[in-house]
Amino acid sequence: MFRWIIARRGRERFDLTDWMAFGFLGFGVVLMLGPVLWLVLSSFKTEAALQEYPPRLLPLAPQFQDVAGFDAPLQRFAVTGGEHAGRELVQIRRVGLNAQMIDPADPDTVLNVNIADREPVRAVEIAQENYTTVFTRFNFARYFWNSTFITVVATVLTVLFNSMAAFALAKYRFTGRTVVFVLIIATLMVPPTVTLVPLFLVVSQMGLINSPWAVIWPAIATPTGVFLLRQYMLTIPDDLLDAARMDNASEWRVYWKIVLPLSAPALAVLVIFSVMWRWNEFLWPLIVLNRSEVFTLQLALNSFQGELQTSWANLLAMTVLTLLPITLVFAFLQRFITQGIAQSGVK
């Protein structure tokens, strides 16, 4: 009964259990990737195509035509049945189950067509304007910059400060080492979500509200980072450090020129985590960044989805642009990221 989950495949047979396993995985792929692909496809549709129900898979947009004597463009239909079958008409208005339609070449004769007898004329239309208006009307570049600034600065400082602490804890014997280590690891128990109110007081007393530093400062010392790096640095032989000290190297030189380069794999894992944490962070920025000029991408997206209930076209384009950087990073560093996480077991 459980064979399909665990059995190891024989050399040449591709049996039932393999089919079940692949069924599960195939379903998983559709469920995991489908929604994202649907978002990307939808983001290229015009607002008119987005309003259509049922939605179409491809960005096919209903077509409209200007006709002399009418203020607004009229929608084009191909008539499939009834007396006008085979003609292409535009619709003036719908009355119950009938549509009043005209031939653009002969705008004065109004024809009655049953709505079951007509099909909208569609053409592939890639709505690039969804993406361009995101930059022109919604100041997307500003939010992108805010997010990038916070992510880059916080990541550099996280790696620097955490590796300094990890170096001290891994490579020195001193009184209080255990206490310091426990104090740092113990902060795992107090995630920022349970100290929101006092954290807000501290940050506001420092005058940081509505500044990117309100997000950066509280985030850059991480117990996971210190722990990860310390474990890695423990594997660097002390002899290397002592040899450098013999050559009169300062402690700073030992740290920067020997320990840091040798810890590169662990540092890279921390960089990836930090980028992910900061780029995706939501609750804390929501509390401390209230003016739209300082919004991060996540905050901007959130506030747009509140305001633009109906304008999905721009919202979808913005969402795609927000997931793009992380997706690119993942595409290139996939193996590295999954291995790093599997080994360290943190997120």
Next chain:
Amino acid sequence: MIGAVRLIYEGAFNLFEGPMRWLQRSLGTQRMVWVFLLPNLLIFGLFTYLPILLNAWYAGTSGDRILLGDRPWVGAANFATLLDCESYLNPNSCRRDLFWRAVHNTGWFVVLQVGFMVLLSLIAALILNRNIPLKGFFRAVFFYPVLLSPVVVALIWKWILQRNGVLNAGLDWAGMGTVNWLLDPNWAFFWIVFVSIWANMGFYVLILLAGLQAIPSDVYEAAEMDGTPAWRRLFRITLPLLTPTLLVVMVLSLIRAVQAFDEIYVLTGGGPGSATLLLIQYIYDVGFATRPRQFGLAAAASLMMAGVLMVLTLAQLAATRKRGEDG
């Protein structure tokens, strides 16, 4: 590009080297430890330990002022308000009915989300541990949503679940009728559980997979030689040897489920009504989103939550240590 990075790396070294040399000369080599530790400890002190102390103070005061000096001391009144209930099983009988609604919702959320997620991750990990083609691709696909930001995750699903969305269109096509998914309390709750499993599952698949790969293959070979059936191998070998990793996965996902906020806030905003209101959102609403801000109540609720989290984290550390010893 690499040249520029190297230049910055060297530049930063030279920038700090002078002051650091001076510090080492004046403090002595032994005290340099504290120089290396200082930035981290300062930040932890200021943004973690100081807030913990202040939180207790906030929980004992009332008013809508943020400065502690402006806040009258009320003792345990905030806790009394939150805990004032005729029956803890019925949020409607409580003075702060929303708090208890949030506690109930969070409880259900944690049980359902963690239960189903661990089960599904385990199945996925076991399958991915088989000797199948395209393994790396499948692993990457399951993991991909983990990297997406919660806001993006919520918007992806909002777009699918909206009234004229693709899910309703599919059901319509199959002749099953449409549902207003996020406006029906039960369905909305189903979807917050579903979406948060969707977004987080890949992470646990990865950890379980690492655990599975650490099981030595000669154990299986021996069992196979003895003709042990597959289901027996699963329950007698794989699961017992995987228990430490499973424990870590459970505790980690519990800790995170208790703190769930982002995706759910964007997806449903806690609605309809309070059907998907969870604890963190309650704290955010009471302390920051609605006026007058009730910092005292928010801090008291946080403090109770912190207690639960502390127990869970200690359990996690114990589980991690056990895993470290076993593996």
